[in-house]
Structure formats: C-alpha cells, structure tokens
Amino acid sequence: MSPVEEVLDFLIVGAGISGIGMAVHLTRDCPGKRYAILDRRDQLGGTWDLFRYPGIRSDSDMHTLGFSFAPWKHEKSIADAPAILEYLNSITDEYGLRPNMRFGLKVVSADWDSAAARWTVVTEDKDGKQGRVLTRFLFLGAGYYDYDEPYDANFPGRKDFKGQVIHPQFWPDNLDYQGKKVVVIGSGATAVTIVPAMAKSGAGHVTMLQRTPTWMVSRPAKDRFANTLRKFLPEKVAYAITRAKNIFLQDLTFKRARSAPDKVKDFLEKQLKEHLGPQYNAADFTPPYNPWEQRLCLVPDADFFEAIKAGQASIVTDHIEKFDKTGIQLKSGQHLDADIIVTATGLKLAMAGKIAVAVDGAPVDFSQHYYYRNCMFSNVPNLISVFGYVNASWTLRVDIVGEFVTRLVKQLDAIHAQVAIPVLAKEDEPEAEDIFADFSSGYFQRSKHILPRNAPSLPWRINQEYRKDRLDMRQAPLDDGILQFRRVRETVDA
Structure with missing residues (x-):
C-alpha cells in the first residue's frame, strides 16, 4: 500500500x-x-x-x-x-x-x-x-x-476540415487568428464572451452559429451604485450593501421570470432592439423557452451587440449538416467559410x-x-x-x-x-x-x-x-x- x-x-x-x-x-x-x-x-x-x-x-x-x-x-x-x-x-x-x-x-x-x-x-x-x-x-x-473531457457534439465531417477546431476548455497558447474567419458554435455565456473578444482583437470576422437562441441581457461592467458607495462608506459596509442589493435583484428577476414570463420577455426584447437597432432579428434572439428556463446570458457593456453593429461579428441560426474542407455546410443550404472553428457547445x-x-x-x-x-x-x-x-x-x-x-x-x-x-x-x-x-x-x-x-x-x-x-x-x-x-x-x- x-x-x-x-x-x-x-x-x-x-x-x-x-x-x-x-x-x-x-x-x-x-x-x-x-x-x-x-x-x-x-x-x-x-x-x-x-x-x-x-x-x-x-x-x-x-x-x-x-x-x-x-x-x-x-x-x-x-x-x-x-x-x-x-x-x-x-x-x-x-x-x-x-x-x-x-x-x-x-x-x-x-x-x-x-x-x-x-x-x-x-x-x-x-x-x-x-x-x-x-x-x-x-x-x-x-x-x-x-x-x-468537454462535451463533444460529434459533428460529422470534422476530420475533413482543413483549419483548426478548438474547444474553449483547451484553448491553445498564442493562437493566431488575426484577419481570419472564425465560426463559434454555441449561444451560451462562453460563445457570447468569445465572439466580441476575438472580433475586437483582430479576427477578420466572427460568426456565432447557433441552433437555438439564448435570452440575453446587457448591464454595465461597472456597478455605479457600488462605486458611489465606496466613496462615502468603509469598504466592507459598501460591499455588504451592494451585495444585499444584488442578491435581492437576482432573486426578484428570477421570480418575476417565473411568475410573469411574458413581461420579462417584453423587457428583454425591448432592450435588445434598443442595443441593436436595425441589426435586430427576432429569429436570432427569441428562444423557444421562457427566460430563466436556461441561465440568462449576460452581455457586459453590450459588447456583443456592439461587435454586430460594427460588422465585426454576426449571428447565424441554423442546423449543421456537416463540416467540410473549408468550413461548415448548413442544413438550409448556406455555407459558412472558416479558418478556425470554436466548438463552444457546452461542458x-x-x-x-x-x-x-x-x-x-x-x-x-x-x-x-x-x-x-x-x-x-x-x-x-x-x-x-x-x-x-x-x-x-x-x-x-x-x-x-x-x-x-x-x-x-x-x-x-x-x-x-x-x-x-x-x-x-x-x-x-x-x-x-x-x-x-x-x-x-x-x-x-x-x-x-x-x-x-x-x-x-x-x-x-x-x-x-x-x-x-x-x-x-x-x-x-x-x-x-x-x-x-x-x-x-x-x-x-x-
């Protein structure tokens, strides 16, 4: 022994x-x-x-x-x-x-x-x-x-693709994606994080390919309430008050989504339209389930929406037929060209x-x-x-x-x-x-x-x-x- x-x-x-x-x-x-x-x-x-x-x-x-x-x-x-x-x-x-x-x-x-x-x-x-x-x-x-081992969606034709296929759980060091076409498969928090980050840091274009949309909500990355309190109160006191406030709002939002889902949908849709303007497409942002039946996806400072408006990123809602040498063939007949495919398909x-x-x-x-x-x-x-x-x-x-x-x-x-x-x-x-x-x-x-x-x-x-x-x-x-x-x-x- x-x-x-x-x-x-x-x-x-x-x-x-x-x-x-x-x-x-x-x-x-x-x-x-x-x-x-x-x-x-x-x-x-x-x-x-x-x-x-x-x-x-x-x-x-x-x-x-x-x-x-x-x-x-x-x-x-x-x-x-x-x-x-x-x-x-x-x-x-x-x-x-x-x-x-x-x-x-x-x-x-x-x-x-x-x-x-x-x-x-x-x-x-x-x-x-x-x-x-x-x-x-x-x-x-x-x-x-x-x-x-991350979740493997087992996409057909994966071995035929001549570019790189990456799972976010095992991101390679010093990946060169400058000027390249990137397709990120997935619509959860990981995908919504990767898309604007790669778009902002030099990718040629980043496409988020989703089978099903996710409910998204934007909020500022900086908490103005918390930062204001810290100017006038001791650090621990300001933190405790902010923490209590945020716990209450999290709980309230979740319960509101369960008790009045249609009203929460209306609020989220209104915010999306305000952020995206003419770029808003209901088919890409309206899931077939109520808010908080899956985790609400946070978009800090609307960075994901800003990348779409700037033309650096886009969303495609479709099903994958197969990977091929140059990208992804979709069941609708559309083809997505790609140099890099990121499979943000879950854990x-x-x-x-x-x-x-x-x-x-x-x-x-x-x-x-x-x-x-x-x-x-x-x-x-x-x-x-x-x-x-x-x-x-x-x-x-x-x-x-x-x-x-x-x-x-x-x-x-x-x-x-x-x-x-x-x-x-x-x-x-x-x-x-x-x-x-x-x-x-x-x-x-x-x-x-x-x-x-x-x-x-x-x-x-x-x-x-x-x-x-x-x-x-x-x-x-x-x-x-x-x-x-x-x-x-x-x-x-x-």
Missing part, C-alpha cells in the same frame, strides 16, 4: 472558489483543525486558471460571486479571469492558506472506514506515484464538470470530481442518494460537497455551506463525536424529482443519470432559493432527528 502522507481533520479537494471559501471558514471558525487543500493543477484558481479563451470573465457580478468576508475592490463588477485570480490569491495570503495547499495531486479514490471513522484518500502525482491521506471529513470542491458534467467514492469498500452511486441540506448526501458520513446556484452566483452557496459545516464540526467536538451522517431509510425516501427540473439547459439534461436525487422540499434537496437556504442552514437545528452523531472507540492518531 502507498504510504500515509498526512492525517487530517479536514481534506479539501480543489483550490478554486469552493475550496478556498471552505478553507477560510475553517481557519476563522475552527482554529486548530488540521486541514489541507489538494489540487491536480499547479496553482490555485480552478476554473479561472483552467480556461484561457479570449475575454474570459464572470457571468455574475463580483459582489455576489465574491465572498461575504472579502470585499470586491475592483472598479468593474463584471470581472475578467486575471482579476478574479488576483482576488483569490489575495484571500489566500490574507488568511495564510498557502502552506496548506498541495498542488499537482489528483485525488483518485476515497473510502470511508466506519471502524476508524476516517476517509482513506488515495492521491496520484503527475508521475503516477500514489500516496494516502487519512481525514475525518472530506470536502469536495472540484466543481461540477469534467476537467479532462460535460462530472459528479464528485470523478473520484471513486466508497463506504466500507462499497462504491457510492450518488444517483441513488438524496442531497441533504444542500451539501451532504443521505447515508454517506462526513462528506461535504458544493454545487452552486443555477439562478444566482456560485459563491453564495459556498458561503452558507462553509458556515453550516463549521457549525457542525463544533457541535461534534462539543459532544465528543466524530461522525455525522444524514440517515434516510429506504421506506422513508421522499418522492424524487429532477434536481434541475425547471431548467432545460443541455448539460443538465444530458447528466440526469449521474446526479443525486432531489426531494420537493428541504432538507432532502439542493434548493435554488438563496435567501431561504441561508436562513435554513443558519438556524435549522443540527439534531433534527435526521443527522445522527456517532462516536468511535478507537481513532487513528497522527
């Missing part, structure tokens, strides 16, 4: 937003706990370090994508990846997290030992050398998609970072377990995971999960217990529903078979209402009759 390299109270998998957020909560609220953060990459940042495509930025405002404990200080509220990485690095240094980070280590498996009340986690470095880490709690903050979801999770040697099939209070799983002990909000910023969930987990850890210490397990007997299982039943995005629909079960109400669900979740996770009693605490007679010491 590989050697035991560390014995910990808490092991965090992933040094991105989720992992860093959890580490800060542990550092602040559970001092003295031994923890480490493992990441397969060579530096922190997760998604924001992995993706390198032109213009990569947040699709949420940084007053809600930022942490509650760390004010966002940049002028722009819609931030690019370098600014987000700077933010994460500053937090890492402020809270002294760096000594606890272990890079270049992939987590291969995790097996819970009920007798010892610990996880045995097997890691692998880039040379294939394996090691073991023993930990009381395991926190999965590795994101929600497959880092190795492939992965559960638990593709880690082989087991309890006493028995593999855990997450699709047979229910979420418990947004972060644990039925009948799986001492395992925490984060899946952020679909209708709001990811970090909102990270913060409330961090608060809940540290409250749980302190409760276990108080009663001299080591194990917390949300117990759900087979006969007591609630009626299951799709986690994302209200969202029609392709990557959700393609991944139903791997996702945990969801109940109609708390605690056995991952909810999509932040303010309600925050109240529940802060105030709901830990000894709710479901979460059971256990002690072990013998433990493994460092």
